[in-house]
Amino acid sequence: MAGILDGVDQRTKLAGHNRLELLLFRLAGRQRFGINVFKVQEVIQCPALTQLPGSHPVVRGIANMRGKTITVMDLSQSIGGPPLDNIEGRFVIITEYNRRIQGFLVGSVDRIVNMNWGDILPPPKGAAKGSYMTAVTRVDDELVEIIDVEKVLSEIVGSAEGVSEGVIEEDAIDETQHVLIADDSSVARNQVKRVLDRLGVMTTVCNDGKQALDQLKAWTEEGKHVPGFLALVISDVEMPVMDGYTLTTEIRKDPTLANLHIILHTSLSGVFNQTMIEKVGANAFLAKYEPDELARVVQARLKQHKLEVQALNS
Known part of the structure; x- marks a missing residue:
């Protein structure tokens, strides 16, 4: 070969x-x-x-x-x-x-x-x-x-499923905050959702990038100010119909969604993804799958989002 x-x-x-x-x-x-x-x-x-x-x-x-x-x-x-x-x-x-x-x-x-x-x-x-x-x-x-x-x-092989003691900060989230998850693997979706459920954050789960983009557009058409409640998009890269890179590119092209915070969460090569997140405009790349690391990254973003919303409302 x-x-x-x-x-x-x-x-x-x-x-x-x-x-x-x-x-x-x-x-x-x-x-x-x-x-x-x-x-x-x-x-x-x-x-x-x-x-x-x-x-x-x-x-x-x-x-x-x-x-x-x-x-x-x-x-x-x-x-x-x-x-x-x-x-x-x-x-x-x-x-x-x-x-x-x-x-x-x-x-x-x-x-x-x-x-x-x-x-x-x-x-x-x-x-x-x-x-x-x-x-x-x-x-x-x-x-x-x-x-x-x-x-x-x-x-x-198994994988670490739970978040370790001391990682979760009880004041990290606001009950109005929301996270959108896009991943075609049922295992990966459930792993991410378990961490976010443990953090107490609301989630919407999609099976591919097209479903995620359609959901974002549906919220916009309903008259919702998406950046005001959606703190974060966590997307896999490899997905049928529309991959995570294309999803990111499409979000950045939409003026009402362009400032959303996007993390590409994938099992692909880290070096390769660092190059690609710069190319397509994602905010960060996170290699799968460490629940403690995911919890820390999400909590940091939730805190930042709270400050952004407070600044908009002041």
Whole structure:
């Protein structure tokens, strides 16, 4: 697979234009799946794995790669499919999610395709509850499923869910303040909402950037002064229909919304996102997922918003 991920600098130019590139692969059958190239560090032939006694059933072992020990998980088994056999002939996709590097064992790797986020759609309404699909698209007239990797990792690795004692400041919020959340992963949405519920702040939750933008415009059409009650927008970057970069750009273009405070909360590369938040005009980037860090950032913004509202009303 040498060369399949060459040219990342060229791919960076896609961001901010509601475009992405998907690495297509198969697991145990003919169904094709996709993953955003920006979350992929490398694709390699499966190396020799060392099994870990007592590990999660989907963990096939660990491997030493470029001086790092990386856990390799069977992605087919992780989403309820059969375990992959003959792993010596399989591939490992090395990824970075939520500040962790891990390998996913897959059956075969197809190719990279250039897509528009508008062609990446939410899962069908009939999809089973608990599905591992976060989105779907079509390539060569075939359905491609995009896996909710955050859901997979939360079930296998787990994540910190609660806010630590002493982090919450009881006077940080005002009962009239509101936060808009946009994220296509049900796991990520619930993680953020739990923190905000713990802070006592009201929230509106959307599944993608288009839903979030429509909600903002609906509030405006109702005659609400959105910056007066909406303290913050917390948006994922990777979302079907409209990504977080495009959502930010659209908000900045609307005179009634342009001054909203926007945090991009994502599992993508931090270095890459720092460049992009400057390009599209977001206020900050926050890597997923540390509940204490999220709580501190949100509380700081709520305090600032209270002062802004007081200044407007004085």
